[in-house]
Amino acid sequence: MKITYFGHNSFAIEIKQKHILIDPFISASPLLNGKINILDLKADYILLTHAHQDHSLDAEAIAKNTGAIIVSNFEIATHYENKGITVHPMNIGGSWNFDFGKVKYVVAHHTSSFADGSYGGQPGGFVIEGEHKNIYIAGDTALTMDMKLIPIHTKLDIAILPIGDNFTMGIEDAIIASQFIECDKIIGCHYDTFGYIVIDHEDAKRKFYNANKDLMLLELGESIEL
Numbered sequence: 001m002k003i004t005y006f007g008h009n010s011f012a013i014e015i016k017q018k019h020i021l022i023d024p025f026i027s028a029s030p031l032l033n034g035k036i037n038i039l040d041l042k043a044d045y046i047l048l049t050h051a052h053q054d055h056s057l058d059a060e061a062i063a064k065n066t067g068a069i070i071v072s073n074f075e076i077a078t079h080y081e082n083k084g085i086t087v088h089p090m091n092i093g094g095s096w097n098f099d100f101g102k103v104k105y106v107v108a109h110h111t112s113s114f115a116d117g118s119y120g121g122q123p124g125g126f127v128i129e130g131e132h133k134n135i136y137i138a139g140d141t142a143l144t145m146d147m148k149l150i151p152i153h154t155k156l157d158i159a160i161l162p163i164g165d166n167f168t169m170g171i172e173d174a175i176i177a178s179q180f181i182e183c184d185k186i187i188g189c190h191y192d193t194f195g196y197i198v199i200d201h202e203d204a205k206r207k208f209y210n211a212n213k214d215l216m217l218l219e220l221g222e223s224i225e226l
């Protein structure tokens with residue numbers, strides 16, 4: 001499993017030679033400043049945690065360019081299906097075996113609407129079991145007791161958790177989340193993109209370290225291999 005960070009909640013995950021994009025917010029990302037051309041991105045699947053523009057902005061253009069299948073909740077999937085894109089609709093608590101692994105769409109406490117205000121269903125996160133490595137992508141969420149359900153089914157190797165506060169969990173709650181999900185290796189996301197969510201990197205890493213957790217803050221475009 002190879003994980004590449006594009007800022008905010010945008011990641012590319014490679015499992016079994018399949019390219020999975022998470023929440024592509026790239027063309028207008030203040031972090032990237034146009035450094036990545038969305039037409040250069042490979043995608044077999046695009047997983048959307050929720051409809052907010054800072055997660056879904058480039059999904060349509062990338063899906064049309066690559067033929068990728070958009071995987072999300074029923075409302076978001078239907079939104080893209082109506083634009084002629086191939087989709088796979090899911091809903092909270094449901095799993096599906098894709099050709100790269102098993103995906104479960106899990107609870108997130110947040111909201112979900114498109115930029116025009118139309119309904120984007122219930123927001124969620126994804127647990128992916130693929131190639132003997134399991135990853136949890138929390139999406140935008142508060143700390144929630146539902147996170148305790150995840151390790152009942154899945155022994156996680158790594159988790160991508162929001163840490164920017166204001167719109168999602170902050171550092172302290174993300175540390176508790178990493179305890180709830182019983183995962184020691186955390187990739188931080190949803191920080192530094194906007195003024196509301198700027199964080200102190202060293203302070204964040206130290207707080208995780210003091211809780212016996214490893215917080216990774218990847219550079220833009222940086223990949224890690226599991």
Ligand code: NI
Nearest residue numbers: 050052110140
């Ligand atoms: Ni959001």
Ligand code: MN
Nearest residue numbers: 052054055140
């Ligand atoms: Mn967001």
